[in-house]
Amino acid sequence: MTGWTEPQFTARLILRDGTVLEGFGIGAVGQAAGEVCFNTAMTGYQEILTDPSYAGQIITFTFPHIGNVGANDEDIETVDMDGAPGARGCVIRADITDPSNYRAVSHLDAWLKARGIIGISGIDTRALTALIRETGMPDAVIAYSPDGKFDDAAIxxxxxxxxxxxxxxxxxxxxxxxxxxxxxxxxxxxxxxxANDDAPMHIVAIDYGAKRNILRLLADQGARVTVVNAHTSAEDILALNPDGIFLSNGPGDPAATGEYAVPIIQKLVESGKPVFGICLGHQLLAIALGARTVKMHQGHHGANHPVKDFTTDKVEIVSMNHGFAVDTNSLPEGVEETHKSLFDGTNCGLRLADKPVFSVQHHPEASPGPQDSHYLFRRFINLVREQKGMEPVAEFDKAG
Structure with missing residues (x-):
C-alpha cells in the first residue's frame, strides 16, 4: 500500500480578510484582483464569463460541472473583442472534463487561456457561497502558478x-x-x-458594456442598430436621427459612471424619444430621473430569479447580474415602479408616467437563462412604432 501524497496546489484565491483557498489552476497563468461573487446558473458559463457586466469580478459558479460542454465562437457575449474580457477570474468545484457537445470547438481550459481568464478548480464553492451570503462579496486576488510557487508580496x-x-x-x-x-x-x-435586411426603425444603443444578444433582439424587432461610445454627447446621438434610444448593461458603480452618463441621459429623455434601459442602463436612468442607487450585500447573479411585472400582473423567471440596485424609496413623483424581485423585494423596473421611457434591472435578453422577458423588446419597439404611426406588434406570443 502506497502512502498518501499531499496534492501540489497550483492556484490560490486570497480574500481581503487574509483567508487563503487553495486549488488547481486552470486557464491563464498569472494573478488578478477583483470582487468575488457567485452565480447560480446551471448553463451558459461561456456567456457569463464574456458578459462585460462582470468586469472587475471573480465569478464563483455554484453549479459543480463547469466546462463539460466545451466552448465555441458563437456563445461569446462581448461586443468589443478588443476591450476588456469581462470576468477577471473564475472559481469552480470539479475538474473540467473533456467536452461532450456537438457545438464545442475547444476545451474550456484552452478557451480560458486564450481569453486571459485565470481560474481555480477544486474549491468548496458551497462554503465560499455561504461566506459571501454571510459577509458580502469580498475583494480578492486569484493566482495561478504552474509550479505552485507564489510571490506573496506581489499578491x-x-x-x-x-x-x-x-x-x-x-x-x-x-x-x-x-x-x-x-x-x-x-x-x-x-x-x-x-441578418436584418429590412430595418424600418433606427435604434441608437449607448454601450456601457452591451451584450450581443441584446443587440440581436433589437435587430429581431426590425431595428437598424447603431452602437455608440458611452461618452457620446446627446447632441451627437440625436444627430444620428434615432427612432429610439437604448441604454445598455455594464459593470461598476452606476453613481461613478453617472458622473458623465447622467447629463447625457437627461437630455435624451427630454427629447421625447422612446428610451429603454437594462441593468446599468436602468440604474443610470433612475439616477437621471432623481433616484439613487445602493451597493447590494451579495448581489443578484443567476438565471432563476422570480420577478413580478406590475403592468401585466405576471411573474417571470429571469436572468440577473448586478451588485448595485435602485433604491425604490428614492423614486421621485412621476416615476413608477414596474417590476420587483420576489426574492428580496428590490426594484427591478421603472417607467415615466408622461414619456415613453422605461427600464428593467434584470436581463430580458437572457444568454444564458429563460426567455420569459423577451416581450420587453416588443414593448420598446411598440413605443417606437407608435411615434412613427406604425401598427403595434403583439407584446406576447401565443404561449405568453
Whole structure:
C-alpha cells in the first residue's frame, strides 16, 4: 500500500480578510484582483464569463460541472473583442472534463487561456457561497502558478491596489471605441445567426458594456442598430436621427459612471424619444430621473430569479447580474415602479408616467437563462412604432 501524497496546489484565491483557498489552476497563468461573487446558473458559463457586466469580478459558479460542454465562437457575449474580457477570474468545484457537445470547438481550459481568464478548480464553492451570503462579496486576488510557487508580496500589493467596485467606473473600460452598426439577429436551430435586411426603425444603443444578444433582439424587432461610445454627447446621438434610444448593461458603480452618463441621459429623455434601459442602463436612468442607487450585500447573479411585472400582473423567471440596485424609496413623483424581485423585494423596473421611457434591472435578453422577458423588446419597439404611426406588434406570443 502506497502512502498518501499531499496534492501540489497550483492556484490560490486570497480574500481581503487574509483567508487563503487553495486549488488547481486552470486557464491563464498569472494573478488578478477583483470582487468575488457567485452565480447560480446551471448553463451558459461561456456567456457569463464574456458578459462585460462582470468586469472587475471573480465569478464563483455554484453549479459543480463547469466546462463539460466545451466552448465555441458563437456563445461569446462581448461586443468589443478588443476591450476588456469581462470576468477577471473564475472559481469552480470539479475538474473540467473533456467536452461532450456537438457545438464545442475547444476545451474550456484552452478557451480560458486564450481569453486571459485565470481560474481555480477544486474549491468548496458551497462554503465560499455561504461566506459571501454571510459577509458580502469580498475583494480578492486569484493566482495561478504552474509550479505552485507564489510571490506573496506581489499578491498583497495587487490586492491593496484594488479599490473595490464601490465608486469605480468600469463602463469606460468596456465601451466601444468607435461608433458601429449592428444587424445580426438571433441564433436559430440549424441555420445559426441571421441578418436584418429590412430595418424600418433606427435604434441608437449607448454601450456601457452591451451584450450581443441584446443587440440581436433589437435587430429581431426590425431595428437598424447603431452602437455608440458611452461618452457620446446627446447632441451627437440625436444627430444620428434615432427612432429610439437604448441604454445598455455594464459593470461598476452606476453613481461613478453617472458622473458623465447622467447629463447625457437627461437630455435624451427630454427629447421625447422612446428610451429603454437594462441593468446599468436602468440604474443610470433612475439616477437621471432623481433616484439613487445602493451597493447590494451579495448581489443578484443567476438565471432563476422570480420577478413580478406590475403592468401585466405576471411573474417571470429571469436572468440577473448586478451588485448595485435602485433604491425604490428614492423614486421621485412621476416615476413608477414596474417590476420587483420576489426574492428580496428590490426594484427591478421603472417607467415615466408622461414619456415613453422605461427600464428593467434584470436581463430580458437572457444568454444564458429563460426567455420569459423577451416581450420587453416588443414593448420598446411598440413605443417606437407608435411615434412613427406604425401598427403595434403583439407584446406576447401565443404561449405568453
Amino acid at each position: 498583497k500589493a495587487e490586492l491593496d491596489a484594488f479599490p473595490g467596485l464601490e465608486g469605480l467606473d468600469l463602463a469606460d473600460t468596456v465601451t466601444t471605441a468607435k461608433t458601429h452598426g449592428w444587424d445580426q439577429t438571433s441564433w436559430q436551430w440549424g441555420t445559426g445567426f441571421g
